[in-house]
Amino acid sequence: MPMTQRKIRVLVAKPGLDGHDRGAKTVASALRDHGMEVIYTGLHQAPEAIAEIAAQEDVDVVGLSILSGAHMALFPRVRAELAKRGMGHVLLTGGGIIPQDDMAALEAQGYTKLFGPGTPTEAIAKWITAAMEERLKNQGAQ
Amino acid sequence: MTIDRSRTEVRAVDARELWQAEFDQAQKRGVEFTSLSGAPLQPLYGPADVPGEFESELGYPGSFPYTRGVHPTMYRSRLWTMRQFAGFGSAKQTNERFKFLLAHGQTGLSTAFDFPTLMGYDSDHAHSLGEVGQVGVAISSLADMEVLMGGIPMAEVSTSMTINGPAPIMLAFYIACGERQGVDPKLLRGTVQNDILKEYQAQHAWLVPAEPALRMITDVMGYCAKRVPQWNTISISGYHIREAGSTAAQELAFTLANGMEYVRRGKAAGLDVDEFAPRLSFFFDSHLDFFEEIAKFRAARRIWARKLRDTFGAKDPRSWMVRFHTQTAGVSLTAQQPENNIVRTAFEALAAVLGGTQSLHTNSMDETLSLPTEKAVKIALRTQQIIAEETEVAHVIDPLGGSYYVEALTNRLEAEAERYFAEIERRGGVVPATEQGYIQKEIHRSAIAYQAAVERGSKRVVGVNCYAEDEQGPTIELHKIDPAVEREQHQRLAELRKRRDAAKAKRALDEIRDACKSSDNLLERFVAAAHADCTLGEIADVLRAEFGHYKEPKIL
Incomplete structure (x- = not known):
């Protein structure tokens, strides 16, 4: 079945203990408005729980939102837990209060793109759509 | 219609019509003329927009209904307390920041805790991984509290602690720490936020469900009334509600609704309202819409005074007063061109002062990027000092009182808050309204509406959707937390458990x-x-x- 028949499925997740969910919920609503299927984890999720939901819901994209400063500890763990569950292929992204050199380090580890404060939700939706189309094209070429 | 400006003697009503006609014909800028909260604004306010009696609506400073301020002299007797919220890393590091701030003229302490502490986890708990000391100081025991307050005379400073779920435990550490310093709890002055309702609604650091949490809060009110009488037992907070995306009216309404719930609970627990209500304090956001914010502070005082006296039967005037702390709006700051945040914060701080705040925190320019550096914190503190010492605004009480616009806004916000009180009542009260997610949905709705307004360009943010520049990373120095703090906390806890x-x-x-x-x-x-x-x-x-x-x- 061609993937274009299917809506892009996104998990918006809040790892760690931080309770700031304005950004996560705003982005989740906006992605829904752009026709994606969005699952929001709710707050205070352990990396294992996020990976578990991602696997159960068979999502294409996992977006992490974090404003607590714990990204360098938690993002790599989410990635490892996803890989453990055969979900290493998902498009990983995220955002929040993340200093730029940390963003670069995480992007090098497979967090394709991270978004900082002030990013229009439109830009995030467009980026996800384009990245998924790109993947589809590459799959078709194989 | 042409406008004849040659007539010098026109009746007032004609003058108004003339102006209106001229206004209607003129070209306007292509923006939405609404408040930051999205409420429509008239181009001009006049006497017709402010019905009501001066005496009953405003009164005098220090008297019912306190619209103009809670003290008869306001800042002529004493300036507001300059209280910068601080906390990061270890207790020792935060203790040093406290001493730095006191040395630069700050007059009260305000403690930020890290997420594990806010959620009631020790630094060595599995959930604490990567979070220790990140957004505040890690305090897992009385021993940590003793380091935090080391060398600071606890009988002399007032300390605010921003913590909610585990607030009663942190207060216990503070009281015990005072006792170890030889300070009688009766002399301790400060505030513990202890406002659990807004945690469920907006800030999201909780410990247990609402009913037992509320019971602990009444335990704090009862204990402190007798033993720590100078302590503010709850700081009823709109700040987090606003930061989560609410409008000014929602911040006002939900905060006061939560406050009234605490009063009901205190009374239901058998406490006399005048025994605990004077120790309730408030905490509001000061956002960028200058006049709407000033009106919000004034409306808060008037609504609370009326509710406490007329609905809850409080007799002590101190029970009627909204004494409040203000923090400038973190959400208004931008990661783009961060130095501009100094200017935003200055306007917000000025609104808080003109609104009659009792204490104030000014945000640092770098807070959308990381915790503030010492340099950024000092500029933020200096901003308050410039308002206090150089602008002369603190000499006159409620200087905007009587402004048609500000009075009309004050009335409008009070009416909007009343509509929310009625809706919350219809839903069975604040706890059911929160458990149903009603309050959270209202806040979310406003957050989305604002984001949409920014994205379509009808709300402007300098450096973000107008006057944007290509930026190559932050141009300012950032403050990072050393991961060694987490390891040291693990060690300290292991030693404590062995030693005790x-x-x-x-x-x-x-x-x-x-x-x-x-x-x-x-x-x-x-x-x-x-x-x-x-x-x-x-x-x-x-x-x-x-x-x-x-x-x-x-x-x-």
Whole structure:
């Protein structure tokens, strides 16, 4: 079945203990408005729980939102837990209060793109759509 | 219609019509003329927009209904307290920042805790991984509190502690720490935020479900009324509601609705309203819409005074007063061109002062990027000092009182708050309205509406959707937390558990468990447990085991 028949499925997740969910919920609503299927984890999720939901819901994209400063500890763990569950292929992204050199380090580890404060939700939706189309094209070429 | 400006003698009503006609014909800028909260604004306000009696609506400063301020002299007697919220890394590092701020003229302390502490986990708990010391200081025990307050005379400073779920435990550490410094609890001055309702609604750091959490709050009110009489037992907070995306009216309404719920609970627990209400304080956001914010502070004072006197039967005027702390709006700051944040913060701080705040925190320019550096914090503090010392605005009480616009806004915000009170009442009160997710949905709705307005360009943000520049990373220095803090905290906790009298600690925890099942005052047990070197996480574990976990309603 061609993937274009299917809506892009996104998990918006809040790892760690931080309770700031304005950004996560705003982005989740906006992605829904752009026709994606969005699952929001709710707050205070352990990396294992996020990976578990991602696997159960068979999502294409996992977006992490974090404003607590714990990204360098938690993002790599989410990635490892996803890989453990055969979900290493998902498009990983995220955002929040993340200093730029940390963003670069995480992007090098497979967090394709991270978004900082002030990013229009439109830009995030467009980026996800384009990245998924790109993947589809590459799959078709194989 | 042409306008004849040659007539010099026109009746007032004609003059108004003339202006209106001229206004209607003129070209306008292509923006939405609404408040930051999205409320429509007239181009001009006049006497017709402000019905009502001056005496009953405004009164005089220091008298009912306190619209113009809670003190008869306001800043002519004493300036507001300059209180910068601080906390990061270890207790030792935050203690040094406290001393730095006191040395630069700050007059009160305000403590930020890290997420594990805010959620009632010790630094060595699995959930604390990567979070220790990141957004605030890690305090897991009385020993940590003693380092935090080391060399600071606790009988002389006032200390605010921003913590909610585990607030009664942290207060117990503070009281016990004072006792170890030889300070009588009667002399301790400060505030513990202890506002759990807004945690469920907006800030999201909770410990146990609403009912047992509210019981602990009344335990704090009862204990402090007798033993720590100068302590503000709850700082009823709109700040987090606003930062989560609410409008000014929602911030006002939900905050005061939460406050009224605490009053009801206190009375239901058998306390006399005048015994605890004077120790309730408030905490508001000061956002960028200058006049709307000033009106919000004025409306808060008037609504609370009326409710406390007329609905709750408080007789002591101190019970009627909204004394409040203000923090400038973190959400208004931008990661783009961060130096501009100094200017935003200055306007917001000025609104707080013109609105009659009792204390103020000014945000630092770098807070959308990381915790503030010393340099950024000093500029933020200096901003308040410039307002206080150079602008001369503090000499006149409620200087905008009588402005048609500000009075009309004050009335409008009061009316909007009343509509929300009625809706919350219809839903069975604040706790059911929160458990149903109603308040969270209202806040979310406003957050989305604002974001949409920014994205379509009808709300402008300098450096973001107008006057944007290509930027190559932050141009300012950032403050990073050393991961060694987490390892050191693990070590300190291991040593504490080895060093303490294990039987005594276990007994203290057993007594907390018993008190959970009875109506004994829990704060009293927490103070005993603090002295027995029980940790925050151990005490919180007992509470979670006895009272259960809070489950967040699904709103999305």
